[in-house]
Every structure is written in structure tokens, then in C-alpha cells.
Amino acid sequence: MTPFGALIWAKQRIAVHTIASVRGESKLKVTLVSAAAVAMWFGLFRMSQLGFRLFETFFAEILGDAGLSFSDLVMSRLLASFAFALLVLLTFSNLLVSYATLYRSREMPYLVQSPVPVATLFLGRFVECVSFSSWASAFLGSPLLLAYGIETAAPWTFYPAVVLFFLPFVIIPAALGTAATLLLVRVVAGHRRRVLPALAALVAVAVALFILTPERVDPPNLADPSSLAGVVQAMGSSQHPLLPSQWLAGGVFAAATGDLAEAGFSLLLLASNAALLLWLATLLAERVFYPGWSDLLGADEQSGPKPSHGGIFSKLDGLTRWLPEPYRSLVAKDVRTFWREPTQWSQFLLLFGIMALYLANMRGDVAAIDRATWQAWGTLLNLAASMLILASLTSRFIYPLISLEGRRIWILGLAPLTMRQLVRQKYWFSVSTTAFFTLGLATLSSLRLDLDAFELAVSLGTVAATTFALSGLAVGLGALYPNFEEDNPSRVVSGLGGTLNFFLSMLYILVVTGLLAVVLLTARLGSISDGAHSALTAACFAVVLGLTLVATWLPLRLGMRHLETMEL
Amino acid sequence: MIETTQLHKRFGQKVAVESLDLDLATGEFFCFLGPNGAGKTTTIKMLTGLIRPTSGRARVGGVDVQQDPVAAKRLLGYVPDHPFLYDKLTGREMLRFVAGLYRMDVAEFHRRVDSMLETFELAQVADQLVEHYSHGMRQKLSFACCFLHQPKVVVVDEPWVGLDPKNIRAVKQFLRQRADEDGLTIFMSTHTLSIAEEVADRIGIIHRGRLLHVGTVEEIKALARRRQEHQLGGSLEDVFLELTRDEEAYGP
Numbered sequence: 001m002t003p004f005g006a007l008i009w010a011k012q013r014i015a016v017h018t019i020a021s022v023r024g025e026s027k028l029k030v031t032l033v034s035a036a037a038v039a040m041w042f043g044l045f046r047m048s049q050l051g052f053r054l055f056e057t058f059f060a061e062i063l064g065d066a067g068l069s070f071s072d073l074v075m076s077r078l079l080a081s082f083a084f085a086l087l088v089l090l091t092f093s094n095l096l097v098s099y100a101t102l103y104r105s106r107e108m109p110y111l112v113q114s115p116v117p118v119a120t121l122f123l124g125r126f127v128e129c130v131s132f133s134s135w136a137s138a139f140l141g142s143p144l145l146l147a148y149g150i151e152t153a154a155p156w157t158f159y160p161a162v163v164l165f166f167l168p169f170v171i172i173p174a175a176l177g178t179a180a181t182l183l184l185v186r187v188v189a190g191h192r193r194r195v196l197p198a199l200a201a202l203v204a205v206a207v208a209l210f211i212l213t214p215e216r217v218d219p220p221n222l223a224d225p226s227s228l229a230g231v232v233q234a235m236g237s238s239q240h241p242l243l244p245s246q247w248l249a250g251g252v253f254a255a256a257t258g259d260l261a262e263a264g265f266s267l268l269l270l271a272s273n274a275a276l277l278l279w280l281a282t283l284l285a286e287r288v289f290y291p292g293w294s295d296l297l298g299a300d301e302q303s304g305p306k307p308s309h310g311g312i313f314s315k316l317d318g319l320t321r322w323l324p325e326p327y328r329s330l331v332a333k334d335v336r337t338f339w340r341e342p343t344q345w346s347q348f349l350l351l352f353g354i355m356a357l358y359l360a361n362m363r364g365d366v367a368a369i370d371r372a373t374w375q376a377w378g379t380l381l382n383l384a385a386s387m388l389i390l391a392s393l394t395s396r397f398i399y400p401l402i403s404l405e406g407r408r409i410w411i412l413g414l415a416p417l418t419m420r421q422l423v424r425q426k427y428w429f430s431v432s433t434t435a436f437f438t439l440g441l442a443t444l445s446s447l448r449l450d451l452d453a454f455e456l457a458v459s460l461g462t463v464a465a466t467t468f469a470l471s472g473l474a475v476g477l478g479a480l481y482p483n484f485e486e487d488n489p490s491r492v493v494s495g496l497g498g499t500l501n502f503f504l505s506m507l508y509i510l511v512v513t514g515l516l517a518v519v520l521l522t523a524r525l526g527s528i529s530d531g532a533h534s535a536l537t538a539a540c541f542a543v544v545l546g547l548t549l550v551a552t553w554l555p556l557r558l559g560m561r562h563l564e565t566m567e568l
Numbered sequence: 569m570i571e572t573t574q575l576h577k578r579f580g581q582k583v584a585v586e587s588l589d590l591d592l593a594t595g596e597f598f599c600f601l602g603p604n605g606a607g608k609t610t611t612i613k614m615l616t617g618l619i620r621p622t623s624g625r626a627r628v629g630g631v632d633v634q635q636d637p638v639a640a641k642r643l644l645g646y647v648p649d650h651p652f653l654y655d656k657l658t659g660r661e662m663l664r665f666v667a668g669l670y671r672m673d674v675a676e677f678h679r680r681v682d683s684m685l686e687t688f689e690l691a692q693v694a695d696q697l698v699e700h701y702s703h704g705m706r707q708k709l710s711f712a713c714c715f716l717h718q719p720k721v722v723v724v725d726e727p728w729v730g731l732d733p734k735n736i737r738a739v740k741q742f743l744r745q746r747a748d749e750d751g752l753t754i755f756m757s758t759h760t761l762s763i764a765e766e767v768a769d770r771i772g773i774i775h776r777g778r779l780l781h782v783g784t785v786e787e788i789k790a791l792a793r794r795r796q797e798h799q800l801g802g803s804l805e806d807v808f809l810e811l812t813r814d815e816e817a818y819g820p
Contacts, residue, residue, distance in 0.1 A: 001664075001667065001668035001671075001674070002668065002671065003668060003669050003671065005668055006664075006665050006666075006667070006668020006669050007668075007669075009664075009665065009668065010654060010657060010661070010665040010668075013656075013657055013661050014654060014656040014657060017656040017657070017658075017697060018656055021656075106652055107652050107654070109618060109648070109652065110648075110651075110652040111669075112617070112618055113616040113617055113618050113641060113644075113646050114641060114666075114669045114670070115637075115638045115639075115640075115641035115642040115644075115669065115670060115671075116638070116669055117638055290620070290637075291620065294618075294619040294620040297613070297618065297619050298579050298619060299579075485655065485699075
């Protein structure tokens with residue numbers, strides 16, 4: 001067996017044993033998670049199907065007998081926009097995943113000291129990066145593309161073509177992201193103090209320029225078909241012929257329309273560029289991986305003990321002075337360990353950037369839709385978005401908190417501190433930190449939407465309730481399914497408990513959004529009397545409140561009980 | 569088999585290892601002693617190719633670790649203080665993985681694997697997942713992984729952690745036997761001075777990155793006796809504590 005074969009074989013055996021270990025898990029848990037995954041996949045499929053039908057109908061009405069079809073005009077652009085977004089997301093995702101995989105995973109010292117050439121080691125780890133960063137794209141993209149194929153009555157060749165296109169496509173952002181990581185580590189590792197501020201300033205300038213000079217596109221006015229031109233043109237900007245996303249979109253579109261020659265050309269274009277980029281990334285790895293690795297280990301040695309005076313963390317003790325012990329020490333420890341782990345705060349900043357983009361793109365009214373309807377829908381969609389961002393925060397950063405106590409949990413186990421207190425601390429830590437962001441986001445976005453008092457109250461009240469509920473779910477399930485063996489929070493999250501937390505959070509958001517839709521849309525669209533609407537509002541909020549109490553109390557109680565009875 | 573020439577490592581302003589010169593012969597059992605933070609692990613990391621020296625060179629079996637790392641590492645076996653093992657592989661699968669990394673012939677692997685499992689008393693649990701192993705069993709598996717490809721040089725970093733007295737004796741005897749019978753060169757970093765005293769052909773004492781003394785156990789003890797007017801207690805522990813307490817007074 002070659003070293004590359006050994007690396008892949010080991011991962012394959014690990015996957016087999018991990019899947020087999022599911023047999024040892026609770027049947028209820030496995031059934032629940034599987035059912036939720038299947039439901040989510042079918043939900044996405046159905047939503048995509050309905051979305052494509054809506055587009056078809058909408059554009060058929062607008063275009064009338066202009067001699068153009070929906071597919072001709074919009075579909076290729078829609079696919080290109082989707083592929084471009086995927087390209088950008090996967091590049092960033094690979095940048096982070098490759099740092100963890102190439103430089104921070106526990107097996108790397110063992111692999112680096114073994115007689116494996118750097119290129120082989122890099123390629124073995126690259127396969128892992130691609131799989132780890134791209135599985136979600138396959139899971140979320142497959143229902144969309146299947147719905148597209150069915151709705152456009154694509155020939156059978158479309159389906160295998162999509163699968164064939166996927167692999168070379170995901171290699172391109174993986175090669176780009178990994179190459180960026182290799183270069184960043186090489187440049188930054190040995191000179192952190194000099195390079196990091198310059199890099200941070202560069203990123204800040206880029207973000208400011210991006211936000212301050214947006215290319216605004218007015219939404220189409222339904223009464224004026226000519227307003228579509230701007231939207232269609234803007235969507236076309238993701239169709240630049242040099243973009244790999246366009247090769248994917250163009251190829252898939254060609255396969256859907258039966259143009260196999262064009263599809264084949266796009267596939268070869270993707271595959272050849274993927275191979276070239278992977279080759280270049282491997283050459284780069286051969287040159288810079290080992291020096292970067294060595295400097296990073298050296299930087300870890302240098303970092304040593306920091307002076308206790310000065311710096312941002314010195315203020316932490318003052319800020320938490322009002323908290324009683326042991327909560328104060330636990331909160332200070334959680335904040336410090338979070339900010340000293342680059343993979344944690346870099347992903348947090350990414351999420352924060354998405355929130356900023358979201359806010360920058362909000363507007364108070366749209367010419368095409370009357371103000372009342374826009375505000376009702378705007379409130380509802382804004383709330384759903386705020387809740388989804390909150391779910392991302394709790395699923396990614398809060399759920400792993402207890403697991404990240406890791407092998408050090410015995411310190412807490414021996415301390416005069418009950419597990420109940422530990423869970424309570426994590427819960428209130430979660431509520432206070434996530435509320436700062438989500439209530440801030442909800443307030444700012446409501447102001448941008450120019451909502452009236454009722455809608456503002458509904459927004460803030462719902463976000464506050466959701467903060468309590470999703471924190472309860474994340475902390476409770478984190479305590480119920482702790483993984484003290486894993487140091488990587490991304491891997492903790494991808495376990496069964498993390499998946500269950502994510503799906504239950506989504507379920508909560510779905511139910512609450514549905515109830516809010518009843519409250520907001522019936523009020524704005526004036527379909528019932530004021531009295532009946534008040535009663536309906538009260539009933540809906542009673543259900544939201546009940547649901548919030550259950551989502552908070554039950555997982556926390558189960559989690560506390562589990563930690564109290566488990567052997568540390 | 570291990571040769572370092574003016575091997576130097578600096579982390580920023582801190583000198584971790586200062587101009588280290590070592591020359592270990594074939595079949596030599598060398599124990600590297602020093603207090604925490606003395607530079608033992610940094611030296612091991614340079615010998616195993618985990619980090620680059622700031623200057624100087626390290627050779628294993630005549631091969632420069634930086635110039636031809638793959639060839640050098642092929643001659644080397646390494647047991648770290650906290651060995652990495654894949655929890656979701658069985659012991660046998662872990663060994664097969666290691667065989668792949670070292671490009672071992674399949675027939676050779678099958679011939680060696682059972683003897684390794686027997687030697688380290690892992691045959692009964694070879695097909696269980698490593699996650700079910702005790703700490704001692706993990707340590708023994710890491711030894712089996714190290715010796716599977718029949719290295720010419722073995723670097724061992726504090727190998728006794730988690731082993732019971734019976735296993736400590738077994739590992740000690742195994743290492744001594746390999747050095748005597750197979751000509752294996754062993755570079756062992758340890759804090760367990762009594763074991764070093766028992767098994768080492770030569771001992772090196774490092775403190776604050778500088779190699780203070782190299783010699784046989786008797787030479788080190790004699791050196792301390794000569795430099796101090798009064799006689800020490802006689803054990804290596806006494807000598808070690810005295811040398812690393814006040815090394816400025818003695819000098820290398």
C-alpha cells in the first residue's frame with residue numbers, strides 16, 4: 001500500500017467504524033435525526049420545485065408572447081448566481097477547514113514525522129478538506145438541482161451530468177482556499193505581530209468598500225415588465241466566462257437542454273482547470289507547507305505565558321465583577337478560550353460579516369409592493385432571517401461549549417461546583433451573548449424596514465423568546481450528548497447531538513414563523529376584524545410562549561440530569 | 569547513527585537549543601535528561617523533522633533530516649509522550665495504516681504484525697477499536713507502530729507514562745534487547761532517572777538549551793564528584809539535581 005493509499009484507506013475505515021457505531025446509539029435518536037434529515041431534504045426539494053413553478057408562471061405572465069421562455073431568460077442566470085454563491089462560500093469554507101485539517105488536527109504531528117512526501121501528505125489531507133467542506137453543498141444542492149431537472153423536463157443525461165460536474169467544481173474552491181491557507185500560514189506564522197494588523201486593516205478596507213459602494217438593483221415592479229431588465233442584467237454579472245461557477249452553470253444548463261456537446265466542453269473546462277489548480281496547490285504545498293508548519297509550531301512555543309496586565313482581557317475581570325463565583329470564573333474562561341482559538345473567532349467573524357451584508361441590503365419600501373404588504377412580509381422574513389442567524393450562532397458556537405470542556409471536565413467535576421451550575425452558566429452565557437447580537441440585528445433591521453410599533457414589538461419579543469429557546473436547546477442538548485474526546489468544535493457540531501440540535505432549532509423556527517405569519521399577515525392584509533385579530537394574536541403568542549418554555553426547560557433538565565449521573 | 573552539528577533552535581528571542589553537538593553510535597542507548605523546558609522536546613522535534621532548526625544540522629543514519637526528510641524518517645521510529653492513534657481504527661488496522669505510510673511490503677506486514685501484537689501483549693484486543701483501549705494499551709500500541717517497520721533509530725519521549733511496573737520492565741528489556749541484539753540506536757528523553765541509570769550506555773544532560781555533560785553514568789557521577797569537594801549521594805538523581813541547579817558554576 002502506498003502512503004496516499006494508506007491515508008485514504010484509514011479515513012475510509014474510520015468512516016465505516018463511525019457509521020457502524022450508530023448501531024450502538026439510541027434507536028429513537030437515530031430515527032429522529034434520520035427522519036429530520038430526510039424531511040429537510042424533501043422540504044428543500046419541494047420548496048425549490050414550487051419556487052421554479054412560481055418563476056415560470058411569473059415570467060410567463062410578464063413576457064407574454066415576447067417569444068422568450070423563462071428558461072432562456074432567467075434560468076441560466078439563476079443557476080449562475082447559485083453556482084457563484086457556492087463558489088465563494090466553498091472557497092471561504094475551505095480556507096478555514098484546510099487550516100484545521102493541515103495545521104491543527106491532532107494527527108498531523110504523527111503524519112509529518114512519518115516518511116510521507118509533503119505532496120502526498122497534502123493530497124491526502126486535501127481529500128479530507130474537500131469531503132468535509134463540500135458534503136453540505138451536495139446535501140443542500142441536490143434537491144434544488146433535482147427540482148430544476150424535473151421542472152424543466154430535462155433529459156435523463158442531465159442527472160448524471162450534474163454528478164459529474166460536482167466533483168471538479170468543488171475541487172476548484174478547495175484548491176483556492178487551501179492555497180490561500182498555505183500562503184497565509186507561511187506569511188503570518190513567523191511574523192504574527194507584524195503581519196496580522198496589516199491583514200486585518202486590509203480586510204476592513206475591503207469590507208468597507210464592499211458595503212459603501214454597493215451595486216444596488218431595484219426589485220422588479222410587477223406592473224412594469226421593463227423593470228425586469230435591471231434584475232436580469234444584474235444576475236448576468238455572475239455569468240462571466242472566466243468564472244468556474246459559470247462553467248458549472250452553463251454546463252448544467254446545457255445538459256438540461258440536451259446540448260451534450262456544450263455540456264461536455266464545460267465539463268472538460270471544469271475538470272482541466274480543477275486538475276491544474278490542484279497541481280499548482282500541490283506545488284505550493286511542497287514549497288511552503290513545511291516551513292509554515294515549522295514556524296507555526298515555533299510560534300506556539302513562543303506565545304508562552306502572557307502578562308496578566310494590559311490587553312482586552314484585563315477588562316474582562318472588571319466587566320464580570322458583578323457575577324458571583326463560580327460563574328464569574330467560568331464566563332471569563334469561556335470568553336478567553338473562545339477568542340484565543342482562531343478557528344472559532346474566524347467563523348464568528350464570517351457570520352458577523354454575513355449579518356452586516358444582510359443589514360446593508362435592507363430597505364424600507366419597494367415601489368412594486370404596497371407599503372402595508374411589504375412591511376408585513378418584511379417583518380416576517382426579517383424575523384425568520386434573525387432567527388436563522390441565531391440558530392447558526394447557537395448551533396455552531398454554543399452547542400459545543402460543554403463538549404469543549406473536554407478532558408479537563410474532571411477539573412470542574414472535582415471543583416465545589418455542581419453540574420447544574422455549569423449548565424446554568426452556559427445557558428445564561430449563551431442568552432446574554434447571543435441576545436446582544438440578535439436583538440441588535442432585529443432592532444437595526446426593523447429600523448431599516450421602518451416598522452411601526454406593533455411590528456417592532458412583535459419582532460423584538462419573538463427574537464427574545466427565540467434566544468431563550470435556542471440557547472436552552474443548544475446548551476441542554478450539548479450537555480445531553482457531550483463529546484469530551486473531540487477538541488475541534490466543528491466536529492463536535494457535526495455529531496448526532498449537534499445534528500439533533502440543528503434540526504430541533506429549525507423546527508422551532510418553522511413553527512414560530514408559521515404562527516407569526518398568521519399574526520402579521522392577517523393584521524396587515526385586513527382579512528379579519530380587530531377583535532378577532534387580537535384574540536388570534538394572543539393565542540399565537542401563548543403557543544410561542546409555551547413552545548419556548550418547553551424548548552428551554554426540557555433539554556436543560558435532561559442535560560443537567562445526564563451530566564450529574566455520568567461518570568467523568 | 570544520530571549526529572547533530574551545531575544544532576540550534578531559536579523561538580523569537582528565546583534560545584531553545586544552543587549549538588548542540590551529539591554523536592550516537594550504532595546500537596547505543598542514549599538517555600537525554602533535563603528539567604522541564606530544558607530543550608529536550610525541541611531537540612526531538614528537530615531530530616524527527618517536526619520543526620526546522622534555526623541553524624546547524626541533524627543526521628539520522630547519515631541522512632540529513634532537512635535535506636532528505638523522507639529517507640531519514642524511513643530509518644526512524646518515534647514514540648512521543650502523548651502518542652497519536654486513530655480512535656476509530658482497530659489496533660490491527662492502525663498497524664496496517666502505519667505499514668502503508670512506511671511503504672511496507674504486504675507480505676512483510678503480515679509476517680510482522682502478529683509478532684508485534686504478541687510482543688506488546690495486544691493480540692487479544694487487536695481487533696477492538698482503539699477508543700476502547702486503556703492508556704497503557706495505547707502506549708503499547710504506539711510502541712508496536714514504532715517497531716513495525718524495523719527502524720534503525722528510535723526516538724522515545726518519556727515512554728513510561730501510563731505503563732504499570734510490569735509493562736515498564738517489559739518495555740525496558742525490549743529496548744535494551746533491541747539495542748544489544750539488533751544494533752538499534754535509541755535516543756530516549758526521560759525524567760525517570762532510575763531507569764536511565766539502569767539502561768543507558770551514555771547520558772546527556774541538557775539545561776536551558778545547553779548540553780551540560782555527555783558521558784556514561786559513571787563518568788557523569790565521577791564528574792560531579794570531582795567538581796564538588798564533597799561526595800554526592802551516589803545516585804544519578806543526586807547528580808542530576810546538583811548539575812541542573814547550579815550549572816553556571818560548572819560549565820560544559
